[in-house]
Amino acid sequence: MPASPRPRVLLLFGGRSSEHSVSCVTAASVMKAIDRQKYDVIPVGITKTGQWTLVDSDPGEWTLASGRRPEVEAGASQLHLTDGEAGDEISVAKESRLISGANGEIKDLGRVDVVFPLLHGPFGEDGTLQGMLELADLPYVGAGVASSAIGMDKHYMKVVFEAAGFQIGPYAVITDKQWRRDPAAALEGANGLELPLFVKPARAGSSMGITRVDDREQLREAVEAAREHDPKVVIEQGIIGREIECGVLEGRGEQLPRASFPGEISVSNEGHTFYDFEAKYVDDSAALSCPADLPEEAQQAIRRLAVAAFDAVGAEGLARVDFFYTSEGQWVINEINTMPGFTPNSMYPQMWAKTGIEYSELIDELIALALERPLGLR
Structure with missing residues (x-):
């Protein structure tokens, strides 16, 4: 591929977890909204068996519009990240490049400046992919190895939050x-x-x-x-209380993380006993109220707590923090999600839109944060 002065963003989605289709839907939204005048976008899908393959950049291929859950299919060639030497394994590199191999032929697809991993669940959001990218000396959007692993495991997440002084449920x-x-x-x-x-x-x-x-x-x-x-x-x-969420966005440079207005989900379809997959992605039965109907003091409290939770796990880039607000005015932390749902209709982008950062601007900010972040230990 010809050289380009624009940053080259490897948009990575699909993956081996049960959230494969959710990841594809998220990628479709980012493909549609990302500024193609500012970035060169390389869409790469990971199949359910773990093969990396160059995929169609048409967002329509990856939505739920057809009534089916989209899935990355294996391609004729497999993709690899290298240090620019064909056939080498992933290594610490001054410049990472994407290599395509098929039928014994190797094709250099050019440099990669930053990875935007839109992967949910194990083998994508749990620190495994992040560790590989760290070894490749390659910037990426979102949390690092340890914080991704803690945020993925609801058990260890609770251990960390309790140690940090948060109230958790039994x-x-x-x-x-x-x-x-x-x-x-x-x-x-x-x-x-x-x-x-x-x-x-x-x-x-x-x-x-x-x-x-x-x-x-x-x-x-x-x-x-x-x-x-x-x-x-x-x-x-089960905790008796209102479910309130708050988005956190890393600060630039030495600045503190930023917290969105808090949001509250309501599910109108009586067929849902909680906020499940169908309510989130399929039947439009969920609605977001943002800012949530809370006293000003409570709104400020949850924003402070969300930033504190972000810092407690050492998160980077973005996270959504979920709480229960009890009738006694107590905040019980439920979980942190270090790669939250990221379609325009997902709660994290919606809360930031209400706070003043629109979807395309949010994508731009996350890429800028990834490119700004130092490589290695930090």
């Missing part, structure tokens, strides 16, 4: 070995939790594999459903 954890060794004994850890319970895969998002349990007889089946997505399962006691 919960229990069931590991794969505990379940395989003695399921009945594993379930005993949830005996002290009050109904309703929410059973979740420890390392999944987009409400995949989550079950609300109102009868303890349902608990074993709910754990099995969660284990279809992750062998490690978290059981949370």
Whole structure:
């Protein structure tokens, strides 16, 4: 490809997790909104088996409009990041390049200046991809290795937040070995939790594999459903309170992280017992109120807490922090998402739009933050 003075952005999506299709939908939105006069965009999809392939840059190929969930298909060639020497493995490099290999032929697709990983779930949002990009000395949008791993694992996330002084809800954890060794004994850890319970895969998002349990007889089946997505399962006691979210955007240079206006989700479809995948992406039953209807003091409190949560896990770039606001005026932290849903209709971009940063501007800011960030330890 001919040399270009514009930054070359590798837009990476798809992936090996159960959130593959969500990632594709997100990529379609970014492809449509990114400033092509400012950036050269290289769309690269990762199949469900892990193959990297150059894909169609038409956003229409990756939406839910057809009624099907989009999926990256394997291409004729496989793509690799190298230091510019054909055939080399990924290595620390002064200039990373994208190499295409097919039928024994190697083609240099040019340099890569920054990666925008629109990947959700394991093998994309959990620090594994971030570690590879760190080894390649390649800037990327979003959180680093440790913060991505902490943000992905609902168990360790709670450990970190509790250590940082946040109020968290009661919960229990069931590991794969505990379940395989003695399921009945594993379930005993949830005996002290009050109904309703929410059973979740420890390392999944987009409400995949989550079950609300109102009868303890349902608990074993709910754990099995969660284990279809992750062998490690978290059981949370339901919290009585309003669900309030806040977006955080890293500050430039030495500036502090910025917090959006808080938002509140309401789900109008009575078929949803919680904010599940269908409500998020399919049937338009969810609505966002932003700023949330809260006293000014409470709004300022959640914005401070969201920034503190961002710092507690060492996040970078962006994150959405979710809280419960109880009738006693207490804030109970639920989770942090270091690569939140990022379509224009997703809560993170919507909250920033209400705060004054539109979608295309938000994309631009995230790329600028990634290019500004120093490589290596920081």
